[in-house]
Amino acid sequence: MRTSRLQLLAAAGVTVASLALTACQDGTGTRDEGASASQPVASTPSDASSQAPEESASGGGGNGSTANGSTGSGGDTAGSGESGSGSKGSSAGKGSAPGGSDDAPATFNPCNGSNTSVSAAPVSRPVNHMLITVKNTGSKNCDLTYYPVLRFDEMQWVPQPVEESKPQAVVTLAPGESAYAGVLLSAADGSGSGGATGKKLTVGFQGRTPNSDGGPAAIPSLPAAGVYYDSSLTVTYWQSSADDALTY
Secondary structure (H helix, E strand, O other): OHHHHHHHHHHHHHHHHHHHHHHHHHHHHHHHHHHHHHHHHHHHHHHHHHHHHHHHHHHHHHHHHHHHHHHHHHHHHHHHHHHHHHHHHHHHHHHHOOOOOOOOOOOOOEOOOOOEEEEEEEEOOOOOEEEEEEEEOOOOOEEEEEEEEEEEOOOOOOOEEOHHHOOOOOEEEOOOOEEEEEEEOOOOOOOOOOOEEEOOEEEEEEOOOOOOEOOOOEOOOOOOOOEEEOOOOEEOOOEOOHHHHOOO
């Protein structure tokens, strides 16, 4: 009898303990589950927030290093490149300035009878033409401007130039070099007037400006029989080649 009562009390105690444990587990478990559930949720934002600044920092650092590194250094490079190119531009400007006419006017040394040898010889082709050759016999370059001023004997008029023969630039002769001028002595069809035979030829030189004095004239020798000319007498501008001089 006593044994049965003890068994009942023991069973009741187990039941109570079981209920208490269940209640405790439910309550604690609920809190634990809530805590465990809330902990990952809390830890996730903390991780995300802790990672976000890191990503932002690394991203910002990457972008910053890229910006500061590539863009910054690139900007510095570009800046130095721009300043370099700017300095090059300014140095180029300075380099080109001394070569300008404002700083250093081009020197002018006219070719004339004092620093050249001059010859005049009739040619077979083209007909009624003569070739004047000027050779620089000096020790430095000389310039031939415009065209030779010709005068046969005591002729009172000046032969006109062939404008089509005007070169693009002044002919400059180094020592030993030659230049040429072609002379049309008379019209091939006989249309010229006032024909005469010249026994003496004076070749005058022009200076820096048209019709200015370029220095001493030259008197080249002519054939013993002289040279026939008429009112068609014209002369070319100075040319660098004999072929060009005899084209007109």
